[in-house]
Amino acid sequence: MNFEQLRHEYMLAGLDEKDVNPDPIAQFAAWFQASLDAKLPLANAMSIATVNAAGRVSSRAVLLKGFDARGFTFYTNFEKIGRAHV
Numbered sequence: 001m002n003f004e005q006l007r008h009e010y011m012l013a014g015l016d017e018k019d020v021n022p023d024p025i026a027q028f029a030a031w032f033q034a035s036l037d038a039k040l041p042l043a044n045a046m047s048i049a050t051v052n053a054a055g056r057v058s059s060r061a062v063l064l065k066g067f068d069a070r071g072f073t074f075y076t077n078f079e080k081i082g083r084a085h086v
Contacts, residue, residue: 008040025069032067048074 021027035043042063049059062074 025067028067032064046074048076 021030032043044064046062046064047059048062049057051057060076062076064072065075066073
């Protein structure tokens with residue numbers, strides 16, 4: 001397998017603070033729409049991580065199911081860790 005063929009260029013533009021929407025939900029909506037317009041695979045996939053009091057990190061892949069002014073809704077299947085169900 002040629003791993004170079006799997007690489008995508010994601011750095012098409014820079015990020016300047018003056019161009020960022022002060023509303024974080026509105027900014028996320030713009031970025032998410034850009035990822036959909038670019039037809040990126042699994043644009044709604046993300047990782048979520050937490051850390052316990054001892055500093056141990058735990059993370060898992062989740063799927064974004066929606067977002068609005070109240071925040072983000074995501075899905076994970078607790079029974080099948082490591083498997084994505086789309």
